[in-house]
Amino acid sequence: LNRRLAEFGTTIFAEMSALAQKTGAINLGQGFPDTDGPEEVREAAVRALRDGRGNQYPPGPGVPELRTAVADHQLGRYGLSFDPDTEVLVTAGATEAIAASLLALVEPGDEVVALEPYYDSYAACIALAGGTRVPVTLRPHEGRYVLDLDELRAAVTPRTRLILLNSPHNPTGTVLSRAELAAVAALAVERDLLVVTDEVYEHLVFDGEHVPLASFPGMRERTVTISSAGKTFSFTGWKVGWITASPALVAAVRGAKQFLTYVSAGPFQYAVAEALRLPAAYFTALRDDLRAKRDLLSAGLADAGFEVYRPAGTYFVTTDIRPLGESDGFAFCRALPERCGVVAVPNAVFYDHREQGAPFVRFAFCKRTEVIQDATARLKTLA
Numbered sequence: 001l002n003r004r005l006a007e008f009g010t011t012i013f014a015e016m017s018a019l020a021q022k023t024g025a026i027n028l029g030q031g032f033p034d035t036d037g038p039e040e041v042r043e044a045a046v047r048a049l050r051d052g053r054g055n056q057y058p059p060g061p062g063v064p065e066l067r068t069a070v071a072d073h074q075l076g077r078y079g080l081s082f083d084p085d086t087e088v089l090v091t092a093g094a095t096e097a098i099a100a101s102l103l104a105l106v107e108p109g110d111e112v113v114a115l116e117p118y119y120d121s122y123a124a125c126i127a128l129a130g131g132t133r134v135p136v137t138l139r140p141h142e143g144r145y146v147l148d149l150d151e152l153r154a155a156v157t158p159r160t161r162l163i164l165l166n167s168p169h170n171p172t173g174t175v176l177s178r179a180e181l182a183a184v185a186a187l188a189v190e191r192d193l194l195v196v197t198d199e200v201y202e203h204l205v206f207d208g209e210h211v212p213l214a215s216f217p218g219m220r221e222r223t224v225t226i227s228s229a230g231k232t233f234s235f236t237g238w239k240v241g242w243i244t245a246s247p248a249l250v251a252a253v254r255g256a257k258q259f260l261t262y263v264s265a266g267p268f269q270y271a272v273a274e275a276l277r278l279p280a281a282y283f284t285a286l287r288d289d290l291r292a293k294r295d296l297l298s299a300g301l302a303d304a305g306f307e308v309y310r311p312a313g314t315y316f317v318t319t320d321i322r323p324l325g326e327s328d329g330f331a332f333c334r335a336l337p338e339r340c341g342v343v344a345v346p347n348a349v350f351y352d353h354r355e356q357g358a359p360f361v362r363f364a365f366c367k368r369t370e371v372i373q374d375a376t377a378r379l380k381t382l383a
């Protein structure tokens with residue numbers, strides 16, 4: 001492994017899912033739904049396969065049907081207008097969108113400001129691009145994780161190239177408020193920064209609303225917005241994601257993407273194009289279902305003795321294990337399958353300042369109700 005990657009080892013998601021398989025524990029670690037997305041969307045994928053749509057290399061930027069559906073979604077939902085031909089790029093999941101954006105936009109030595117704890121691929125991709133990450137730590141305060149805007153301002157230096165934002169935020173479940181986003185936007189404009197914003201949980205907001213960063217004054221031209229069908233349609237295995245941005249930024253990201261995957265899998269793109277046109281009721285039902293599961297898991301974890309940071313969005317709950325007499329989330333998560341048959345993820349892996357994340361553990365609730373009930377009953381035996 002080269003020097004840039006050596007510090008990262010194996011992702012925590014692979015490690016913890018392997019542990020779940022080995023022990024037969026309930027996997028609330030890696031975030032993936034245990035129920036697949038809508039039947040009609042699966043049928044659309046089968047039809048595309050059968051009709052020979054996308055079985056050979058699709059166009060580099062993505063099939064026109066999907067690019068148009070993405071543009072229509074941004075317009076219909078947020079009033080943001082993007083040209084499907086020049087301002088939308090289909091990627092192999094949000095993961096590739098993140099990698100290609102950072103590889104395209106970051107020069108060796110550039111600083112990238114990212115919210116900590118951060119999704120694990122951010123640090124690795126910043127490193128691959130030769131950049132330096134500058135974490136700004138979200139801190140627990142009165143039951144939620146908050147962004148200190150002064151710390152964010154202080155993190156920006158003349159070497160800062162871009163801010164890598166994520167809201168709704170994995171792993172904390174924080175949804176940045178309109179005022180917080182406006183402050184981030186104002187800072188980006190004032191300091192002439194690009195922003196790459198990971199909005200894959202845009203449809204999973206339970207309290208408040210999702211406001212795209214690109215909708216703030218001065219942001220349309222300097223923002224790369226990332227989303228994915230994995231979260232919104234419960235098809236994490238399809239690996240269909242996309243970005244929306246200005247023509248210059250899309251061209252830059254495409255310049256990197258073409259040498260990573262060249263194109264993303266064809267038939268699934270046609271199916272996701274149909275999915276994005278599902279009626280509003282689909283999106284509301286998805287959110288309401290997950291809100292109920294958030295409440296169920298949060299209550300169950302509190303009952304089992306954890307301190308719970310009730311998430312406003314995403315499908316993760318962050319907890320503090322200190323009320324259980326524990327302080328090392330890593331050790332706790334490695335022992336948990338044997339102790340009570342549940343797998344979770346230690347938040348420390350999402351920190352540069354690992355000690356800051358040490359007592360925090362993340363549980364996913366994108367699971368069937370009875371699975372969540374079973375898991376919380378098992379966790380209750382810890383006390």
Ligand code: PMP
Pocket residue numbers: 031092093094095096119166170198200227228229230231236239240241
């Ligand atoms: N960003 C965040 C914040 C995520 O949580 C995930 C999925 N866990 C991704 C990106 C990756 O998305 P995809 O599966 O579409 O590559």
Ligand code: GLN
Pocket residue numbers: 011013014029030031032170
């Ligand atoms: N995004 C999911 C999570 O945070 C898993 C993604 C992955 O396995 N790379 O758990």
